[in-house]
Amino acid sequence: MCDNHRDLNRSMKNNNKRAVLQADTPFIVHFFPYGQGFTAKRRGILEDNFRRLQATIVDDVWQAKYIVISDAIRSLSLVAKRLHVSEEQLKRHLDENNDIRCVYPKWVDSCIAANRLTIPGRNNYHTIYNVKRNRDENDDNVNDSRKKPANQDNINTTKPKRKKFPRNLDVASKFSALSKLHKTMPLLEDDHWKSYQFRLVAGRIANLDFEVDTDFVTQKRLRSITGFGKSICEKIQECLSDYGTVRRIHQFENDNNRNKMKNMMDIWGVGRVGALDLISNQGCKTIHDVRRKICNNELTLDRNQLVGVDCYEDIQYRMDRSEVESLAEIVRLAAETLFPGIQVYIMGSYRRGKENCGDVDIHLTHPTDPSFARTIPNDALGRIIDELWKEGRISMHLTFLCGMELGLDYKDYQKASQNVPREAWERTKINPLHRKSNAFYMGCAFSPIEPTKRRRIDIKLYPYRERAFATLYFTGNGFFNRSMRVWADRRFNWKLSDHGLYDRSDGKTRVREASTERDIFDHLKIVYREPHERDCWDALEPIEGNLEGEDEDLKLTETDFKNEDNYAWVE
DNA sequence: GGGCGGTACTG
DNA sequence: CAGTACC
DNA sequence: GCCC
Numbered sequence: 001m002c003d004n005h006r007d008l009n010r011s012m013k014n015n016n017k018r019a020v021l022q023a024d025t026p027f028i029v030h031f032f033p034y035g036q037g038f039t040a041k042r043r044g045i046l047e048d049n050f051r052r053l054q055a056t057i058v059d060d061v062w063q064a065k066y067i068v069i070s071d072a073i074r075s076l077s078l079v080a081k082r083l084h085v086s087e088e089q090l091k092r093h094l095d096e097n098n099d100i101r102c103v104y105p106k107w108v109d110s111c112i113a114a115n116r117l118t119i120p121g122r123n124n125y126h127t128i129y130n131v132k133r134n135r136d137e138n139d140d141n142v143n144d145s146r147k148k149p150a151n152q153d154n155i156n157t158t159k160p161k162r163k164k165f166p167r168n169l170d171v172a173s174k175f176s177a178l179s180k181l182h183k184t185m186p187l188l189e190d191d192h193w194k195s196y197q198f199r200l201v202a203g204r205i206a207n208l209d210f211e212v213d214t215d216f217v218t219q220k221r222l223r224s225i226t227g228f229g230k231s232i233c234e235k236i237q238e239c240l241s242d243y244g245t246v247r248r249i250h251q252f253e254n255d256n257n258r259n260k261m262k263n264m265m266d267i268w269g270v271g272r273v274g275a276l277d278l279i280s281n282q283g284c285k286t287i288h289d290v291r292r293k294i295c296n297n298e299l300t301l302d303r304n305q306l307v308g309v310d311c312y313e314d315i316q317y318r319m320d321r322s323e324v325e326s327l328a329e330i331v332r333l334a335a336e337t338l339f340p341g342i343q344v345y346i347m348g349s350y351r352r353g354k355e356n357c358g359d360v361d362i363h364l365t366h367p368t369d370p371s372f373a374r375t376i377p378n379d380a381l382g383r384i385i386d387e388l389w390k391e392g393r394i395s396m397h398l399t400f401l402c403g404m405e406l407g408l409d410y411k412d413y414q415k416a417s418q419n420v421p422r423e424a425w426e427r428t429k430i431n432p433l434h435r436k437s438n439a440f441y442m443g444c445a446f447s448p449i450e451p452t453k454r455r456r457i458d459i460k461l462y463p464y465r466e467r468a469f470a471t472l473y474f475t476g477n478g479f480f481n482r483s484m485r486v487w488a489d490r491r492f493n494w495k496l497s498d499h500g501l502y503d504r505s506d507g508k509t510r511v512r513e514a515s516t517e518r519d520i521f522d523h524l525k526i527v528y529r530e531p532h533e534r535d536c537w538d539a540l541e542p543i544e545g546n547l548e549g550e551d552e553d554l555k556l557t558e559t560d561f562k563n564e565d566n567y568a569w570v571e
Numbered sequence: 572g573g574g575c576g577g578t579a580c581t582g
Numbered sequence: 583c584a585g586t587a588c589c
Numbered sequence: 590g591c592c593c
Contacts, residue, residue: 197591229591229592271586439580482589497577
């Protein structure tokens, strides 16, 4: 009690303004969306009631003064994990803002019952933080041993681990390789879909609950599984043969034309068609051929492909997480300068927890500025990019947005260019700014670690109301997104995109809104997956029992979906 | 024989 | 529009 | 590649 009062007094003393404000907008509240029994529906009801009581509900936990956390959550580390920060970072945040209170949902209930917002009583304070603060002076081990047995099953994201068969993993890795080869060196139009299918099957083999084999019974069993057709099963047998290899892997690795395809397609902006052209019409085999031809004025690429040629080696490189973080911080500072209060999140493989990342994906949105609420200012992202350019952070643009004025001249590219001669840049057309692009920027930024190297950076700006859908999309991975979209389509006849959830019949009507990713999973009746779980085979799992009362058609579509889940690959 | 995600940017 | 890209 |  003493602590609480002291904190409150201190915060009021430190910030009279806040104390005054409390009469108007007394409570800035975040409902931490985790924990069994603290469902989206219940949170929604509580939030609505709290709004009625003039509380300010924020989705950003870092802005909140009152954080409502389910009783089911028993440790601060769990909270930190859900927020994708370290426990230390979270603790520091709470320590430095000692007017923040972690409270139980029952505090909300009591306020609603009293029909007014009240300062929480002692037993409304959540123990995860207050307990911990006291314990720090004691023994950390005690602390650890206390939080270990905390309900792990209160979060429904951890599935029982299925036992894995080494032989299956071996076969799966072969299919993974096959998938990658078809993707990176496609000669035929169908290779794209073969890659898709191989990858899907790789995930399924890895997670089979029996061991693959060549005997008739096992093969029969495999054939009965969705996705395991004739050709796939033959390849499984090849894997299990004496040689243990799939012929096609060798064929691909030793195929000159396919290797040329890979080399050409590694140029950003060159796809299958462009690569075929460079190979058959221009006779290029490697990046050196392309550069030589450019120097000799024998080859005209468009401006973006020229960037791809210039940054060829840089773009192959993968960064570690800290470099992603420092680039994001650079973006954050620039964006904050122009639009105070703007939110900056790192998405993509970084958010999925990967050790290293091929590029930096930044999601921007503004929680309070009304001009960002349902749409975005046309020139906002362009202005942020110009700010970055002005600071010398960007080497080359790949998109040209409304509001951009800097870095649009080929002279700018000459300065940054390392592998393409001046003449080639001068041959490219200067991009007229008659375009409508305003939301998605792609470019190459200078590495803050190795200033001569350039890193791919993608920045997307979304209206605040689309933030949950945007977050879901931008976290990925691609296969997970596709599986969710197929599910939304087949199961509900909805169209899921990074902007929202729409009715198929007109394609425009928004059928559901969401303020968190979890809400979207709830709408779609699938089990929530943490970002790091979104590239495993069982990433998408329908919530059990949701077929009750459904008609036959829907049951069928549910079966259909089994074809499309399990997108995954084996690392 | 058609479908296999939905969207944004360039030229 | 096709091609390429994003996850 | 597989599925409808």
